[in-house]
Amino acid sequence: MTITTVDASTTSADGTRIAFDLTGPARGLAPAVVVVDGVLAHRVPVTLAVASLLGDRVTTLRYDRRGRGGSSDTPPYGVDREVDDIAALLEVTGPAALLGISTGAFLALRAAADLGSRVTGVLCYEPAYDVAGGEPPTDPRMIAGVEACVEAGDPGSAVELFLDLVGMPCRLVPRMRASPSWADLESIAPTIAYDGRVLAEIALGRRALMGRWHRIEQQVVVAHGAASAAGTATAARSLAAVLPAARRVTLPGHGADVPPEAMAEAVAGLLGISP
Structure with a gap:
């Protein structure tokens, strides 16, 4: 059977164009899931494989978060605006579960808190922050440092700053800069700070997510890879x-290396359908 995307x-x-792809049945003919990507990611191959495996049992929507890929952007940035983006996508799918990956897990949870019954469940895959750790929810360089690099016209340095923050050895950066994907990373470098603000609002501000668990x-299903770092399991x-x-x-696996079959099974379990 051929599944069309x-x-x-x-x-x-706010008028921002949000680009997406849709795999599976039309609205109302199957349970739905919307994929919410993490920092520096948009419509990654593993989630397309998951959509294909779910096939006609699930309507799977993958989208480019604002400022990435085929989506436009409208300043100033606000986490509420990203929740509005998800609300607009739920107009396409009807009530749906959210698959939030890394920092996208917390955006998905924010949407679940704000949008109520329009969100039917959340699968958080490898959430990027230990909410019991007592540390600040995000390094300030992920916001102010990244924004300074972007405003100076140096998005490459913004990407390098983020890679340093997540612990990538500096010897690997030249190899990344030489890769075909580097230009795409530079093009969405401003959105690193967006994810920083998503993390900051877990604990900070009048509508902090921690106050609204x-x-x-x-x-909610919280998942992590068996081979991921110990800190990931702790989070x-x-x-x-x-x-x-x-x-x-x-x-099984870790990070983006999780087998699509395992991720599809987790989504199916959340939606209450056979794997």
């Missing part, structure tokens, strides 16, 4: 512990 776009509340009543455990209706699962 269709490219399209919708418009968010109780509002996330949807089923997953800490997040599952604070959410009212959460359970934790371990998938």
Whole structure:
């Protein structure tokens, strides 16, 4: 059976064009899931493989977060605007679960808190922050440092700064700069600070997510790779512990190397369909 993936776009509340692809049945004919990517990612191959494996049992929507790929951007940035983007996508799919990856897990949880029954559940894959750790939710360089590089017309340095923050050995950076993907990373470098603000709002501000865990009543699955770093498992455990209706699962592999079959099975479990 051939599963068709269709490219399209919708418009968010502030007029931003949000590009997406849709795999599987039309609205209302199957449960739906919207993929919320993490920092410096948009519509990565593993999630397309997951969409293909879910096939006609699930309507899978993958989108480019604002400022990435085929989506436009409208300043000033605000996390609420990214929640509006998800709301616009839910107009396409109908009520849907969210698959949030890395920093995207916290954006998905923010949407679950804000959008209520329009979000039917959340799968958080390798959330990027230990909510019980007591440390600041994000290094300030991920916002101010990145924004300074971008404003100076040096997006490459913004990407390098982020890679340093996540612990990439400096000897590997020249190899990354020489890769075909570097130009794409530079083009979406401003959005690194967006993810920094998503993380900052976990704990900071009037509408801090930490103060609203109780509002996330949807089923939540928090997943991490069996071969991922110990800190990743710790972050997953800490997040599952604070959410009212959460359970934790371990998938084979790690990071983007998780087998698509395992991710598809986790999505199917969240949606209550056979794997």
